[in-house]
Amino acid sequence: MNWEAVGAIGEIIGALSVLITLLFLSFQIRQNTTALQQQSSRESTSSLQQVSATMMHPEIAKAVSSAYAEADADLSIAQTAQLEHHCLAYLLVLQQDFLDWNKGIHPHAIWESRKPLIEAIFIAQRAREWWENVGKNYFTPDFQSLVASILTKEARDGGQYFKPLKTK
Template sequence: MNWDAIGAIAEVVGGLGVIATLFYLSIQIRGSNRIASAQSRQSMSEFASAISRFRAENADRYARIATGGELSAGDREFQYWSHMQMLIYGETHFHQYQLGLMPESHWQGFASFLVSYIESKGFEDFWNREATSFSQDYTAWINDQIKARGNK
């Protein structure tokens, strides 16, 4: 066996090593992506739990706002931050879906919930003042939902 043959064998072994390394890395990247997606969903679930807890702790205020009666300055402030909180949460979902980090079925369920939220008392006034606080694509989506609801 001469040096050329040994060099050729070394190249083949090196090439196989590169292929094995790429295969291993692809498995690691896929696993890492799954973990990142799960962490993203977990974070969104924790956000949803915080909103639910906030709403449960303030159920009396939500009931007062929902009846449409006379609201105190504190009730109006509460309503403002309730809308802001829900829309920030909605924007997070929207962008997670746009980035492909949320399945269509999860987004559709949440989108239906958000569309029904748009009909809540005081939302229109809030949106007219604060729409520019959100990203353009999310704002466009909300505006489309408002238009669609207005046409029904």
């Protein structure tokens, strides 16, 4: 065997090593992407649960549910502040979901399941007024555009969130 043959065998082994390394890295990247998506979904769900837990406080539940029970709810300043923070807390979590989805970190199916939550927040006329006058300034332009497209639609059930839940 001459040196040219040894060199050719070395080149083949080197090329195979590079190919195997690239395949391994591709597999690792795919696993990492899946892990990031799972982590993003868990964090989002956990954040939404924490926000929802605030509704267990009777005072907050009363203020927020008043805004959703009737289209022109007459809220005190304190109740308006509670409604604002309720909307803000939910929308900040949902904006992060939107941003993660845009980057490919958040699974498409999870993001699609979050859109109805945004629509539900804006059933209340007071929530819509808050967004237009104050709230939208706290959010990114892309998320503002998403919400603007939602607000072009009429609020479900004439702005009465609990209407479908009432028994006859």
